[in-house]
Amino acid sequence: MSTPRALTVAGSDSGGGAGIQADIKTFQELGAFGMSAVTAVTVQNTLGVQGVYPLTAAAVAEQMEAVGRDLGVDAVKTGMLFSADIIEAVAEKIESFGWRSVVVDPVMIAKGGAELLRRDAVEALKRKLLPLALIVTPNIPEAEELAGMRIVTMGDRREAALRIAEYGVNMVVIKGGHAPETEEAVDLMYDGTAFTRLAGRRIATRHTHGTGCTFSAAITAELAKGLPVPEAVHTARLYIQAAIEDSLELGGGSGPTNHWAYGRRKESLV
Numbered sequence: 001m002s003t004p005r006a007l008t009v010a011g012s013d014s015g016g017g018a019g020i021q022a023d024i025k026t027f028q029e030l031g032a033f034g035m036s037a038v039t040a041v042t043v044q045n046t047l048g049v050q051g052v053y054p055l056t057a058a059a060v061a062e063q064m065e066a067v068g069r070d071l072g073v074d075a076v077k078t079g080m081l082f083s084a085d086i087i088e089a090v091a092e093k094i095e096s097f098g099w100r101s102v103v104v105d106p107v108m109i110a111k112g113g114a115e116l117l118r119r120d121a122v123e124a125l126k127r128k129l130l131p132l133a134l135i136v137t138p139n140i141p142e143a144e145e146l147a148g149m150r151i152v153t154m155g156d157r158r159e160a161a162l163r164i165a166e167y168g169v170n171m172v173v174i175k176g177g178h179a180p181e182t183e184e185a186v187d188l189m190y191d192g193t194a195f196t197r198l199a200g201r202r203i204a205t206r207h208t209h210g211t212g213c214t215f216s217a218a219i220t221a222e223l224a225k226g227l228p229v230p231e232a233v234h235t236a237r238l239y240i241q242a243a244i245e246d247s248l249e250l251g252g253g254s255g256p257t258n259h260w261a262y263g264r265r266k267e268s269l270v
């Protein structure tokens with residue numbers, strides 16, 4: 001069997017819980033070979049983002065070209081893209097390589113409030129990148145921005161998913177981590193015709209740094225292995241649930257999730 005190859009185009013998180021670091025750990029745990037094109041270096045720990053140093057769009061495009069041309073890519077995800085220039089360069093490379101298994105995590109604002117996507121880049125994300133995405137995974141504030149509406153109820157979420165799908169993306173998953181406190185964390189998936197509710201037990205914890213990155217990376221790893229999107233999303237939901245439940249309790253703020261948890265649980269069942 002050939003080795004599944006997954007590429008992340010995202011920012012570096014020095015704290016290791018989100019961004020490129022979360023993605024590569026997740027790829028590895030789920031059995032995909034991980035590669036990266038770094039868009040920006042962030043100075044970050046569990047207490048927040050203390051600095052953002054973006055790379056040029058050319059540097060991002062060259063990294064994608066280097067891995068695409070030589071190692072090959074079965075699935076790609078995007079995370080923090082920071083500027084319209086970088087988004088345009090990334091979209092251009094995805095198109096020129098003809099990559100189809102494309103997961104767009106439309107990272108905008110870090111949990112502590114730092115801007116990871118410039119406000120003037122949102123339009124480029126909608127017009128250039130979403131039409132190339134197989135699946136887009138906004139959290140509620142990101143879905144509000146993309147759909148141009150407030151989201152309070154599940155009905156609002158369904159309406160937002162319909163609006164986001166109009167940009168030409170096949171599947172939309174609006175994640176529920178930011179929804180008001182309930183017993184369950186519920187993600188809503190829209191596949192162009194039907195809605196599916198993906199629910200898990202909501203864990204009372206502050207250690208949710210990088211949950212969105214980890215969830216979208218798990219989807220990407222499964223797509224790289226050739227799984228269909230609904231199955232990839234289902235596995236990603238189990239992966240992030242385990243990673244949040246078996247918290248590592250690291251750092252003085254919002255700590256990382258446990259990228260080993262899913263694999264260790266599976267091993268203990270064998």
Ligand SMILES: Nc1ncnc2c1ncn2[C@@H]1O[C@H](COP(=O)(O)OP(=O)(O)O)[C@@H](O)[C@H]1O
Pocket residue numbers: 138139140175176177178185186187200201202203204205208210211212213215237240241244
């Ligand atoms: N406290 C929690 N308990 C269980 N699952 C959670 C919790 N917080 C987030 N999740 C799950 O983690 C994933 C990422 O969600 P979310 O936090 O909304 O994304 P982001 O990190 O992009 O803001 C989703 O599948 C969501 O349901």
Ligand SMILES: Cc1ncc(COP(=O)(O)O)c(N)n1
Pocket residue numbers: 010011012013018019020042044079080107109110111116208209210211212213214
């Ligand atoms: C480099 C980088 N990329 C993304 C996030 C978002 O993290 P989260 O998944 O917690 O919203 C982050 N904090 N840093």
